[in-house]
Amino acid sequence: MSQKQDNATAYWKENLRYLAILLAIWFIVSFGFGILLVDQLNEIKLGGFKLGFWFAQQGSIYVFVILIFVYIRLMNKLDKKYGLDD
Template identity: 65%
Template sequence: MNKENPAKTGDRAAAYWRENVKLLCILLAIWFAVSFGAGVLFVEALNTIRIGGFKLGFWFAQQGSIITFVILIFVYAAHMSAIEKRLGVGDE
C-alpha cells in the first residue's frame, strides 16, 4: 500500500466510507428485522410458533431482539477494525 501518494489516500478514504456505509445498511436491516419485524409487525404470525414455553414473536420482543442488538454492535466493531487494518486507516 502506497502511503506517500495523496491521491491514493483520498481513494482509501472513499473506499473506507463506502464499505462502512454498506456494513451499516446490512446491520441496520437486521436491527430492524428482529425488533420492528419479528417483535412488532409480524408478532402474531410468529406467536403461532412455539419454542419451549415461549411464543416466538413474544420472545423476540422481550428477549431475542436485545441479544441480537448486543451481537450486532460487536460484529460492527470487529468488522470495522478489520476494514481499517486492510486499508491502513485504523487507530490501533
C-alpha cells in the same frame, strides 16, 4: 484526487454499507419479528414463551448486542484492509 483521499472515500463507503446492512437486520428483527410477524411467530414456543413475544421483549435486544460485536469485527477487518489499525 490523491490516493489517500480515494482510500478514505472507499473506507467510508464500505463502512456505510456495513451500517446499512446491520441496521436493516436489526429493523427486520425488532420491527418485523416483534410487531409485524408476531402472530405467526407466536405459533412457535421458545423456552415456554411464544416466539413473537420473545422477539418483542428480548430477542431484538440480543440481536442488537450481537450486531454490535459483528460491527466491531467488521470494522477491525476494514481498518486492517485500509492500514488504519494501530
